[in-house]
Amino acid sequence: MQEKKTPTAYEIHPLIKERWSPRAFAETPISETEIKTLLEAGRWAPSSNNLQPWRIIWGLKGTDTYDRIFDCLVEFNQGWVEGAPALMMGAFKKDMKDGEKENFHALHDLGLFMGNVSVQATSMGIAIHQMAGIDFKNARKEFGFPDNFQVATGIAIGRYGGTAETLPEDLQEQETKVTRERKEQADFAFNGNFKK
Numbered sequence: 001m002q003e004k005k006t007p008t009a010y011e012i013h014p015l016i017k018e019r020w021s022p023r024a025f026a027e028t029p030i031s032e033t034e035i036k037t038l039l040e041a042g043r044w045a046p047s048s049n050n051l052q053p054w055r056i057i058w059g060l061k062g063t064d065t066y067d068r069i070f071d072c073l074v075e076f077n078q079g080w081v082e083g084a085p086a087l088m089m090g091a092f093k094k095d096m097k098d099g100e101k102e103n104f105h106a107l108h109d110l111g112l113f114m115g116n117v118s119v120q121a122t123s124m125g126i127a128i129h130q131m132a133g134i135d136f137k138n139a140r141k142e143f144g145f146p147d148n149f150q151v152a153t154g155i156a157i158g159r160y161g162g163t164a165e166t167l168p169e170d171l172q173e174q175e176t177k178v179t180r181e182r183k184e185q186a187d188f189a190f191n192g193n194f195k196k
């Protein structure tokens, strides 16, 4: 298993600390029940006005839906994602119930959904890798979303334990890099005014 070091400033929960986004996955398939378990975790995420604006398309490797999601991804992501046992797409409803007002927090809430999915996945030894690199206009048409929906992400799903050598050469270094990096808290959290 690829070793990763997460140098936290404070002790945090192992399910958060141990998550990372692999591009190489173990070959073991993901089952429909596992996908539905991940979706159930997402389902119970909070959302603004409980509007639950998230919409998810999912497909297991070897199915038509998987191939159609794959075809919507940008070339860079297609270059590494083919080993993933399952693919998802995350979309959100852009307006409120009555369609008159924009739901400004819809993308935020899709993020909360994926946060739940991500923690649940780690607890099951499942890894997810989210992708902004998707032709979102094509994807919206391909899967029949109306105009008031926006496709936001592709999501690769598999198990930890893949081998970096299966990846395109330029991505192997990133996959095997041991120490993960983040900004310091002082760069993004202020007990007072915003600081540059």
Ligand SMILES: Cc1cc2nc3c(=O)[nH]c(=O)nc-3n(C[C@H](O)[C@H](O)[C@H](O)COP(=O)(O)O)c2cc1C
Residues within 6 Å of the ligand: 019, 020, 021, 022, 077, 129, 130, 131, 132, 133, 134, 153, 180
């Ligand atoms: C919304 C979102 C979009 C992302 N888009 C891509 C992408 O298109 N391709 C890719 O290889 N990784 C993508 N990533 C993965 C990030 O690069 C990764 O989460 C980040 O480098 C932190 O690494 P970690 O998840 O292993 O902690 C995306 C992640 C998120 C949350």
